[in-house]
Amino acid sequence: MATIERSLVIVKPDAVQRGLVGEIVGRYEKRGLKIVAMKFEQVSEETAGRHYGEHKGKPFYDGLVSYITSSPSVLMVIEGPDAVNIVRTTNGATKPGEAAPGTIRADFGVTIGRNLVHASDSVESAAREVGIFFGDGGIVEWNRAIDAWIVED
Ligand SMILES: Nc1ncnc2c1ncn2[C@@H]1O[C@H](COP(=O)(O)OP(=O)(O)O)[C@@H](O)[C@H]1O
Ligand SMILES: [Mg+2]
Structure with a gap:
């Protein structure tokens, strides 16, 4: 079985303003991924600088x-x-014009500067980014009753 990983996901300001939060979060849920932390916040310049330091x-x-x-x-x-x-495959390519149909960025976006979502690009980046946004806590370990129907033992 594949390793269990975590990814830091941001439903970006354009997606929130456009009322697409439910649609986007629903895609991750329906795919079978599990939410273990979630908060609504205006990201500060200091935090944005750390997150996008690269x-x-x-x-x-x-x-x-x-x-x-x-x-x-x-x-x-x-x-x-x-x-x-x-x-990342649910989100689609960074440029919406290159994203495969059916992905979030292809279905709702047209331009790279308003591409709706962020997701970590590696397990190492995920650990760093989760630390930036949830270093003070907020991750909930929980058992999902339907897991046996989504992930085999
Ligand atoms: N050429 C560009 N013009 C405007 N915004 C960009 C450009 N390249 C990247 N971005 C923005 O920076 C974010 C981070 O870039 P990158 O890490 O390369 O992509 P991804 O979000 O797919 O990991 C992109 O999602 C996009 O919002
Ligand atoms: Mg990136």
């Missing part, structure tokens, strides 16, 4: 920070077998 100095960095801090986001930790890859 992009500092890139031409889109300032725009990215003002986008992510402009309005509230939903911050989540999602758990499951291969969760890092499974969440």
Whole structure:
């Protein structure tokens, strides 16, 4: 069986403003992933700088920070077998125009600067990003009654 991983997911300000929170969160749930943390918050500039530190100095960095801090986001930790890859394939390619139909970014987006969702790109990034947003706690360990019908032993 695949290893159980966690991914830090952000339903970004454009998705919240557009009323797509339920639709987007529902896609992760329906795929079989498990929510283990969730909060609604306007990300501060300081936190955005830590989270997107790898992009500092890139031409889109300032725009990215003002986008992510402009309005509230939903911050989540999602758990499951291969969760890092499974969440990213649910989200689709970074550029909505290159994202496969059926993915969140293809179904709801048209431009890279408003691509609706973030997800960790590796297990190591997930650990770092979960620490940034949930370092003070908020992760709930729980048993999901239907797990045996989603993940084999
Ligand atoms: N060329 C760009 N122009 C505007 N925004 C960008 C550009 N490249 C990346 N971004 C923004 O920065 C975020 C982080 O970039 P990246 O880590 O490469 O993608 P991903 O979110 O798919 O992991 C993207 O999701 C997008 O919001
Ligand atoms: Mg990234």
